[in-house]
Amino acid sequence: MKRWNGWGNADTTYYVPESALVYLRGVLGELSTCPDATEEAILPSVPKSRLLAHPLVAADPETRLRHARGQSLPDWVALRTGRIPAFPDGVAFPRSEEQVGGLLSYARQTGARVIPYGGGSSVVGHINPDKSENPVLTVDMGSLDKLIDLDETSCVATFEAGVTGPALEAQLGEHGYTLGHFPQSHEYSTLGGWIAARSSGQQSYFYGRIESLFAGGRVETPAGRLDLPHFPASAAGPDVREMVLGSEGRIGIITRAQVRVRPHPQVEEFHGVFFPTWEQGMEAVRSIAQQGVPVSMLRLSNPLETETTLILSGKSWIGPADKGLRLIGFGDRRCLLVFGVTGTAAHVRRARGETAAVCRKFGGLFVGTVVGHTWEKSRFLAPYLRNTLWEKGVAVDTLETALPWRNVPAAAVEISASIREAMEVLGEKVLVIAHLSHVYRDGASVYTTILFRRTQDPDLLLERWQAMKRAASLTIQRNGGTISHQHGVGEDHAPYLPAEKGSLGMQIIRNACATFDPDGMMNPGKLF
Numbered sequence: 001m002k003r004w005n006g007w008g009n010a011d012t013t014y015y016v017p018e019s020a021l022v023y024l025r026g027v028l029g030e031l032s033t034c035p036d037a038t039e040e041a042i043l044p045s046v047p048k049s050r051l052l053a054h055p056l057v058a059a060d061p062e063t064r065l066r067h068a069r070g071q072s073l074p075d076w077v078a079l080r081t082g083r084i085p086a087f088p089d090g091v092a093f094p095r096s097e098e099q100v101g102g103l104l105s106y107a108r109q110t111g112a113r114v115i116p117y118g119g120g121s122s123v124v125g126h127i128n129p130d131k132s133e134n135p136v137l138t139v140d141m142g143s144l145d146k147l148i149d150l151d152e153t154s155c156v157a158t159f160e161a162g163v164t165g166p167a168l169e170a171q172l173g174e175h176g177y178t179l180g181h182f183p184q185s186h187e188y189s190t191l192g193g194w195i196a197a198r199s200s201g202q203q204s205y206f207y208g209r210i211e212s213l214f215a216g217g218r219v220e221t222p223a224g225r226l227d228l229p230h231f232p233a234s235a236a237g238p239d240v241r242e243m244v245l246g247s248e249g250r251i252g253i254i255t256r257a258q259v260r261v262r263p264h265p266q267v268e269e270f271h272g273v274f275f276p277t278w279e280q281g282m283e284a285v286r287s288i289a290q291q292g293v294p295v296s297m298l299r300l301s302n303p304l305e306t307e308t309t310l311i312l313s314g315k316s317w318i319g320p321a322d323k324g325l326r327l328i329g330f331g332d333r334r335c336l337l338v339f340g341v342t343g344t345a346a347h348v349r350r351a352r353g354e355t356a357a358v359c360r361k362f363g364g365l366f367v368g369t370v371v372g373h374t375w376e377k378s379r380f381l382a383p384y385l386r387n388t389l390w391e392k393g394v395a396v397d398t399l400e401t402a403l404p405w406r407n408v409p410a411a412a413v414e415i416s417a418s419i420r421e422a423m424e425v426l427g428e429k430v431l432v433i434a435h436l437s438h439v440y441r442d443g444a445s446v447y448t449t450i451l452f453r454r455t456q457d458p459d460l461l462l463e464r465w466q467a468m469k470r471a472a473s474l475t476i477q478r479n480g481g482t483i484s485h486q487h488g489v490g491e492d493h494a495p496y497l498p499a500e501k502g503s504l505g506m507q508i509i510r511n512a513c514a515t516f517d518p519d520g521m522m523n524p525g526k527l528f
């Protein structure tokens, strides 16, 4: 069963060795925990629903609590302390596109606000109801999860938009195909959510980001149905798909999507390479991207993330490997690259050889597939670490951006420094680690993880998080980075969007949303 106040399946646990906790206490100071609010304690605080009864709408407190918040740090604090300011008044589970359209009509007639809900894996406050005069209807798309059509000649699949990552891959897998879109939230996030939040998978270097995979589809909007036919390419004016990508539930509900799929690759491998320094590693991945070496993934950890990841993994081979690396000159400044190669056997051989040649040029040391496959095995387990660490007294959050290469080295350092400084002012320590998560010819995504101590006082915890988030966001913008490479805008990034889009850009976004949703009933407060 899905955990109601944290990440993932309630039966899955990420084990953290005692040695890792010793390390974290050494960096952060003594850790303290306090009991979380129980579901039973919170349920009586769910107010009476203000919605008129509807056969598709569940209004029981448990369903409403389970759809009240996503996965951002403020969401976690709300759920774990039971201080949840607003709940949806009801949650609908439509089973057809017609029912989605019908629910929008019902919402309009009853003055309800509508929140489209995919997997609820948003980390920026996308699906949280506001305290509002109007009742709030959350529309959970989870029952719309079928493959509608697979056009094997064109390699295009049509899915209902509520399908989760595993269900989508399983249905394609029966025919020998894959979408290859693997965000770390794959287990629970949905196709509609990926499109609406402009998601990026871990191997988007090879398979493409969701904007290149999304070929067409259908959206039920308050102003009517929007059909987006699939064309392999088109010069017929502005592309309306772009209004759907990143729409964050503000224009309507995506009910189906056509996506570009591929036959399952014959071979997939993940390799590890150590570099003596972060700078050498960055030069190597930039060269790989700019020379067009056909890898499927490049993930370069900075020295502190390299060290922290190895310690948290608790693997028995880490100690001897560490000694061996130090003996040959890979000391405290070393950093780890995990790269993937995907395709036919011949393609994989070529890509591996070319990558090896570039890495060697920049001092890289190949360590084979052990590290790479350890990463692969735990790629969807890693988010469970957040549950375990929370229970041990450590809060974890992530933030990300993408910047032109020219700005990447300085920004990567400054983002971490700004977060540490924000906490220093508050007399607290924070462990800030980072990696380049996605690499492009013209730039890279810097993905930063922060680990800091929980406090007994949730307001103090939020104050610290806000100070770090603000410092990092302003530093990102000062360095010419986007406020989000993959997590979207939601509530948390909305204050920073005008600086990125400009006033005319914001007006275009607002006007477009108003065309689809003249009464402003769709997911208010998100995006702008």
Ligand SMILES: Cc1cc2nc3c(=O)[nH]c(=O)nc-3n(C[C@H](O)[C@H](O)[C@H](O)COP(=O)(O)OP(=O)(O)OC[C@H]3O[C@@H](n4cnc5c(N)ncnc54)[C@H](O)[C@@H]3O)c2cc1C
Pocket (backbone or CB within 6 Å): 007, 070, 071, 115, 116, 117, 118, 119, 120, 121, 122, 123, 126, 127, 141, 161, 162, 182, 183, 184, 185, 188, 189, 190, 191, 192, 193, 194, 195, 196, 197, 198, 199, 200, 201, 202, 247, 248, 249, 250, 252, 253, 254, 255, 383, 486, 487, 488, 523, 526
């Ligand atoms: C542990 C973890 C790891 C993550 N890793 C990644 C990652 O690697 N890459 C990445 O891109 N993101 C990642 N995310 C963020 C998140 O998973 C993505 O934003 C994802 O796209 C959200 O999908 P969802 O189905 O859960 O959408 P939700 O969280 O339910 O909703 C997100 C937004 O999309 C809208 N929406 C959802 N479905 C529809 C629909 N059918 N029609 C219209 N609007 C809709 C919602 O209204 C909301 O505004 C991660 C999150 C977590 C918790």
